[in-house]
Amino acid sequence: MTNIAAAVRKHAPIFLVAAFALVPPAQAQKSGGSITVGQELEITGFDPLKVGVYDTSTFTAAAAIFDTLTTLDEKGEAAPKLAVSWTHSDDYKSWTFKLRQGVKFHDGTPFNAQAFKENFDRQKDPANKCRCAFYITNVKEVLAPDEYTVIYNLTDPAVNLPATNTIQSQNNVVHSPTAWKTKGDDYNRNPVGTGPYILKSWSAGDRMVLEKNPNYWDKGRPYLDRIILKPLPDAQSRFASLQSGEADIIWDDENDADNIMKAQKDSKLTVHTYKGSGAQVYAFNTKQAPFDDVRVRQALVMSIDRPKMSQAISNGLSRPASNPYGDGSWVKCKDDGALPFDVEKAKALLKDYGKPVEFKMLVTATPRGRMIGQVLQQFWKRAGANMEIEQVDQATIPPRAFMRQFQLVPWRIVDLADPDPQMYANFRSGSPLALSNFADPELDRLLDHSRTTADTAARIEDYCAISRLINKEAIWFWTFQNTYYALSSAKLKGFPKIYNGVIDVSSTWLE
């Protein structure tokens, strides 16, 4: 064991966790059968080096084929998966995970600390130029001091690393090193993990067939013999497939409000909703006029009528947001400092500013992006500001944002088990993701404090103070909270919470 590992052991409290806490509360699970999942997008592949970042459809497949070190339980707290227990250093900059023994990848390769480390090193290696490397810049290194111990050394403290590492993302799922080495370019479409299901066949654009892993480490799981994933891109026909029984569960979102409401009234269907944390957000570039003046920013935020906007874009399903955390987060604020909806005040602020307010806003070149742009345009026009919509494709938004080539950009704070990674990245001065170019010593102090404090109550205080400060300065604003949907046949049971929008069917069964 290395010195670091020994040091971690000595100083850190031990988390006592039950080894088999994965299965949701007792219900009579039935084995056997097969389900079809209707997804929105076609999966392009699983190799992080090729696909870069997993999308929502890939998450579903990844949740079945692969395992992560940890998982989120029903309470939203980290529970064991490939790791059985974990400890941390006092400064939260080093985390040690003890791995489950006797686990094998589908190709027979043993899962151990070395395999885990190789996964990490492959993503991090600058020579591989993986887009996925961006999301692990906070991890300095991963060490494998012995066969069943993995140590994360971080550049910044992370009080909740086991919880934030649970999502079945490109960075967290564990691939078989043997498989990617032997298959080369073909690995992308022939993934090998340790998960409950094994990829059996995959015909491009049509279906991916996953079959039960008979040697899965979690005995008794999975329940279904087969999972078929189908890309059904059209929302109307996807819903029709569920109604006519060709699909057992489908992905859906607020854009498709009519069908969600129809499903709510249908006794043969179940609507699974998860009110996650995070929000749909927008960032002002405070280095550019007119957003270098706080009055303009405040005026624009105050002229947004969120309930009316929700009605316009999603039949009222979207839930207004007044802070970046959302109802699904453990951060609950008595006072988040939200600016009130007040058009008269907004007009007065713009009048006070004295110059005409004209600017451009980036939106995605999709019907939804266009609609959101038009609704905001109308609100702002009423307050006396002129906004021009600039439509760009989805892939153009991140680079434009990182290079600060925007005045106002749409963004997203996704559903993570802890607000720290995103809040720190989005608001700490000097961060490449601090899109607003806004620096404030008090904001930095609060962000630094929140990530090195173990006391949850104190952290909540910090995050609420952060929300008040951002709302007052109006450097970002939030429109709606994240809500995730899946519609299924009422016969499908055991479907877990839709954390981060992942439709995880790997522990479901048919009644």
Add this chain to the structure above:
Amino acid sequence: MLNFVVRRLLAILPVLLAVSLLTFLIASLLPGDLAYVILGDQATPENVAALRRDMGLDQPLWWRYLSWLGHVLQGDLGRSFRTGQTVLQAVAERIPVSLELMLMAEFIGLLIGVPVAIACAARAGGAFDRFMTGSAFAMLSMPSFLTAILLIYLFAVELHWLPATGYVPFSEAPLSNLRFFVLPALTLALAEWPGIMRVLRSDMIATLQEDYIALAKAKGLKPARILFVHALKPSSLTLVTVTGINIGRLLGGTLIVESIFALPGIGRLLVGAIYTRDLVILQGVVLLVACGFVLVNFIVDMLYAVLDPRIRHGHA
């Protein structure tokens, strides 16, 4: 005849060259830089510049075109940067689905269009003729996504007769395969038959006014025999052209229909490539489809020449 074939083939060459140039330009004309797309979150100016250099995007357009064309002529249409699949692999996997869909759609279109045209022509101006001509007009103006959704609700959700979405390869289960294709093919055919009907109807009306038809009538031949034996073949020349052109037009329809019915064909591949900015796939598919269209037109020309010898001798 050989002379005619060679002349036509030579005429195709510049067309193919123009097609390749236009296809290549798609990548340059579309907004958004490929380097940005690949790098995404990591698109710093330095990274973008380095990648552009690696991919030759910093070279002049003509040089890139020639080097791309060189590869294409050797059968190398490139590889998707997202999936690692070659364009030819991706197209080979998808083309049978689209071909089956288009052929079935054209077949159903003819099955509806031809009898209706004959019936209309037999009593031109009558109640049936006026009703069908009106219906044809209505069907032409109906967008295919609407037809598709209506068909799905009627036949899949309400009646449970046919599946709403999905696909099985013909080699696996021939009957199921056909079941999956009925609704998508019908959707396309419902937009196809009006064109077929109108062309054949007007040609037949013209043919029925010819002297030899009058003679046949005078001889007391049965109306059905006159219609099917004496009038149909000479009236179907335009129909052959229309059917050929339709196959090209149908490709456009498959973009929407394949997405709605979740058929894994070329249309879906193309939509996916546009959505993910997979320009290599996009270029490759458009090039192959365009070449396919040129080829179909060539075949139609040949058929035309067989049906009417005046054409191959350059008199028509």
